Amino acid sequence: MGAHITGSGVSLPPAIVTNDDLATIMDTSDEWIAKRSGVRQRHIAAPGVGSAQLGAEAVTAALDNAGIDPSSVDAIVSATMTPDHYAPGNAPLIQDRAGLGSIAAFEIRQQCGGFLYGLDMADMLIATERAETVVVVGAEAHRGYMPYGDSLDILLGTSTAEPTPEDTERANESRAWSVLFGDAGAAMVLQPGTPETGVLGSTLHSDGSLFDLIHVPAPGFVHTYWSTTEQIDAGLHNPQMNGAELFRQAVRLMPDSVRTVLDRTGYSLDDVELIIAHQANQRILDGIAKQLGVAPGIVASNIAMYGNTTAATLPLLFHDCKNDGRVSEDTLLAFTAFGAGAHWGALLYREPATTAAS
């Protein structure tokens, strides 16, 4: 009995940073970013706003959308790669701030694959009757990774100063990855469904031998002292990314997963009306369409508006597709994601009749 998504909600920080804004603090251009990645703008959380706040706001919006009282939620699964604090993670903070009561709060760490894993986990909790109402939330405040120094205030419109040469140099060192990401929270409410609708099947994978394609080397307890100024001076607290190899793996593994889940559930690509894929690069999305031999329009995209919002991406895109009518009664859609770990997979879902858009 596949779980139904009975509500979705998002929280987007109000500050929008365009590619032209970024070009005022580093050597880049709208043309380079848009052509290489498809990103035109991203939301950036203000200083003091963390992913737990964005996540809690998204959970509240999703529960409102589903018409569910917070006291009725049995479990929450929180996915993030940018928690407010290294410990205890975001799950209990979101549980508390969204007023969910002392329910089980799971924290999972699959980065761009996080929401997909969370969705499957919620389906398992419901299928095994361990829970009836589960909230899955993905939320990110990548701002904390952006090595922009005081130039952050210029981007957020709170300073009219000129960037310092030191800040420009640091921003330039990060430009291959920092321009790709954006901040957001997004959540779904999952409840018991029917055999014909809701979650129909899934396939999840991980391969730790690929961990260095994108990882954050420090802080971490493998180091004698888990956090040092030397690590920060060396930039080890920033993501280290092999963009070209990540690109290659993403274009291979997301289509493979979609094919696997279709095989497992007895459907074919001709049945799939929409693919909700992780939004890391428009060229990856185009590559997925090409690999699968489906029309590009089947692979939904909102990367131009938000950039890569890591664990928030899938629910944010689902919410947008629901609101613009691309997900309606009986739509058969495939979720798929690939991200740091590496973790990847796909999940097949048929939209039931009665769920609401906001």
Ligand SMILES: CC(C)(COP(=O)(O)OP(=O)(O)OC[C@H]1O[C@@H](n2cnc3c(N)ncnc32)[C@H](O)[C@@H]1OP(=O)(O)O)[C@@H](O)C(=O)NCCC(=O)NCCS
């Ligand atoms: C990161 C990515 C957009 C880079 O695109 P690309 O076409 O491979 O570009 P390259 O890295 O080869 O860089 C090409 C040139 O642009 C420059 N460049 C990099 N970032 C730039 C920026 N923001 N603005 C302008 N120029 C930039 C590089 O320095 C390089 O210059 P050079 O040729 O003089 O050395 C692309 O590889 C990608 O999207 N990979 C996947 C990333 C991903 O999935 N990340 C998240 C995983 S969960």
